[in-house]
Amino acid sequence: MNIKSFENFVFDNRSRLEIYHQTELKDKSVTISGTNFIDDNTLDVLPLAGVSNIYTIFCNENGYFNNYVSDRYGFNNPDKNWNTKKKVTFLVGDSFVHGACVKEDFTRILNKKLDKIFLNLGMGGNGPLLNQATLQEYIKVKKPDSILYFHYEGNDFYNLNREKDHFILKQYLDINFSQDLKNRQNEINLLLKNDISKRYYQKLLKSQKIEKISKIRNIIVLTKFRKYFFDKYFPSQKIENKTEALSRNNRYLIQLNDYRNISNRQKKSLTLMRDILENFKGMAKLHNFKLYFIYIPAYDRFKLSEQFPDKINSFDFLNKKKLLKIVERKEIPIIDLTNFIKVNNYKDLYPFGLSGHFNQKGHNLISDFIISKTNH
16 A cells, blocks of 8 residues: 555444445345354254345455355355355355455455355354354255365354353254254344344444444554554654553563463363364265365464564463364364464554454465465
8 A cells, every 4th residue: 555545545434234224225135244143042043144145244344344245045155156066165164264354255266266166154253163063054055075164263262162052052063963054044034134123223222322432443443554554664764662662562461461361261172172173074074075174373473472472482372282283183184374474474464464354465365375285
């Protein structure tokens, strides 16, 4: 981005619900990307995707809201891809797979580059058990020859700790369990649309507060963006006094200690994660597909490594070593993105160099890296 484009940069500070309302006034065929219901134990059906066949407003980290038209099951795919006679690969994971917050996600890029079909089964908020449940349900629709399983170290164990107590979701630990979701999409659509309407009217009651929050968020993002821009392109102008440096150093030390505590608490999730990986292996054998495990590191791993390379290596940060050891013992090929992201100047792969999902450059480079590491 040059000076002129920087000066003209406008960050869309509307919320998804605001855009939903403005768009719905013109066209009722619109929705926002759904949420999971793992905190609701009163449901008759647990959706694993969004509303089907509808214009879907997703998210904004790059200054614009990305969107897509969902497929027949509510995923971020061209619907026609479910009818393909070509070989198929499923991508399974959370919002990084779902497509947050870019125009061209991993699945779309891979579909353009290779002569086969990639189907996106990722959904924002998914953890390992939701990923397994999604595969169990939709492998009944289309048989893949390979699965790309994406694990995000930033919150997948946290999500798993919430998922394990849901009365429907925990039944998926039996790989024969199914809700028959492929035949219940009308029921799912109704549930999701009612939930979105409920959230929208709750938002109206808090509209003034949300408007203020949006403006504050916009100021914060633009302030951080300006700092990133000038630090990157005018490093000689970067000035930081001793007080600022000490304050930043203390904040990072507190954050590093928080991650040490989180890592200790997460250890109990490793046993359940081992069972889930065993179930993936069992499904791979049953349905004859190749399974790849793709490890997505957290942004904070790189940030803290810059500040405290010795300290961050003094413990198993977010239990990566333990988890990858389990994956190795299951004889599942591992594609670890950590070093690749590091050597490509990690900040360049995130929105404005800030913590979040990968930006478009990140999706492009990582897609090429995945192709180089698989047999696709």
